[in-house]
Amino acid sequence: MRHIISVLLENEAGALSRVSGLFSARGYNIESLTVAPTEDATLSRMTIVTTGSDEVLEQITKQLNKLVDVVRVIDLSDGDHIERELMLVKVRAVGKDREEMKRMADIFRGRIIDVTDKDYTIELTGTGSKLDAFLKAIDASAILETVRTGASGIGRGDRLLRA
């Protein structure tokens, strides 16, 4: 089953490699991993999307908690949460495609953030499945480049992850 795990950790050199090293050493899956400092510059917030059985997920949370740099861990999938991912897609935009791409970007509430005479770069935010749907909806042969950040997640309401 897919899980989305949030980790609050010390913003220190090597902290990311401790987490990624743990996943590779113990054979856990990583679908995506995203990390950046929080409003408190001494802390980083990491979102990991992983898959595994309940037993594996229990071990993942325990092993993450065991890392000395890790301050707190929650499995966001255990409760209400929101997740978002950012994607930048560069598409061919010539001839009849030019109007069509603009229209598709509008439908998906995307924004065209760079334009040349041959292509558009579209910025799109949403859940992973929305981004997948956009890629499916447009002509695959028109896609020149895709960049995705991986999911970031946050608990709803008073579900907080703080030091």
Add this chain to the structure above:
Amino acid sequence: MTVELSGAEIVVRCLQEEGVEYVFGYPGGAVLFIYDELFKQSKVKHVLVRHEQGAVHAADGYSRSTDKVGVSLVTSGPGVTNAVTGIATAYMDSIPQVIITGQVPTHAIGLDAFQECDTVGITRPCVKHNFLVKDVKDIAVTMKKAFYIAATGRPGPVVVDIPKDVTQAKAAFRYPETISMRSYNPVTKGHAGQIKKSIQTLMKASRPMIYTGGGVVLSGAAEELAQLVRRLGFPCTNTLMGLGAYPATDRQFLGMLGMHGTYEANMAMQHCDVLLAIGARFDDRVIGNPRHFFNEARTIIHVDIDPSSISKRVKVDIPIVGNVRDVLREFMRQLDASKEKPDPEALKPWWAQIEQWRSRDCLKYDRASPIIKPQHVIERLYEVTRGDAFVTSDVGQHQMWAAQFYKFEKPRRWINSGGLGTMGFGLPAAMGVQLAHPKAAVACVTGEASIQMCIQELSTCKQYRLPIKVVNLNNKYMGMVRQWQEFFHGNRYAESYMDALPDFVKLAEAYGHVGMKIEKPEDVEPALKEAFSRKQDLVFMDFVTDQTENVFPMVPGGKGLSEMILV
């Protein structure tokens, strides 16, 4: 104006503040300033090993035989990579250590400098934590954290990597008295409600079993364990790492369990209805195939300080996270307060069953053999040392025989590499033990293959006059490899025969020690007596043992705990 000290001086001052008695190490370019400061003082004594692996193993033996943090010091690059085996050994067995490693100067890091390696990266998977200190002002607090992390919670090795220029730079020195880290808060006390539930479950058991591991030794809970086991009247088994935590000659002790555990311990483990696991982690060498283990239904109570050890390989019914000693004290407190008492009558059928298993005499061997049986050597060693020696071992058959036949009565007397299974561990570990206990009898039980992996440390033993007694069970084979090849590979002894062995007597003499070769069973005891009467000498006893002897019982890999091969 405050006096500023060099980083190197700060490192040494930190060691003094921590009360470090010995540092095991080997100098090199990146740590020269630290060595210079060690030279200028006399509080912290340095022990010069002959290979960095030996340094970490020696610090390890020192730590295992005391309850102190072992400290070693190695240079950058190859100094570190040589130390990695020692670090991984300590990590697998949760031994508290601080390893100080030199690093190339900060400006050279990442430029493939001479003797540079990514120490933090290389050691990351086999340490509890590691640090790269980039500013001289951070040395003191980092050292404090290192000792704190190494010794608290589930202990483990911590590496502190210090670039050469940082040891040369200057800063004011103040050693923090305490440390608190928001990201590291190990639990100690177990949940009282869970303990209550456990006691209720234990009282209802008709076939209870207590299974304990290295956690009891590490938390210093042998006394508490003995009280609890006697109070409950239940059978008790120890893992390889836990030997000595419960007195081996006690009637309630069933011997070691696991791959080479006793028949009675493994059968009781398999057929119990309530299992109390304390400071043990259900590893593959202990319970065999976990699916087979679950062929029998039982309620499992698991006490461990590391939450990730609980429900890792087997699903646990009542988890108790906490320091073993604190948890066992709470068990006793609640038992005292409770009206419930275990009923010895109700346990009688279970004990009768256990006695029947015990009567199988699974450790029997040919005592009339004209060739020296390795078991015979260990039994005589036990008698000659009156069961009171510190025994280190290497890895293989000799390790298992030592575990089976030396009846450890006290914790921290049996020192071996259980988790990683590191050949070459025994001799350097014995050095650390002997330094920690200068007057004690220290035996290193080894084999002709293992001993050669760190044999250079015989030179260190000479330099520091360490009167270790090396018990070399020489069967000219990597015995355990040979045993597996006999059982599972059609007697094809691929590369397990040790050809061109050195003359160990001459070798010992070349290093300035006493060498003895023992070839007849009747000479075993006199040789051991003579060796242990030589209080000042390292004596290397080369016992020529039966090449065909195997370790029994044996649970073959992938098999269930009760599917033992018996002699």
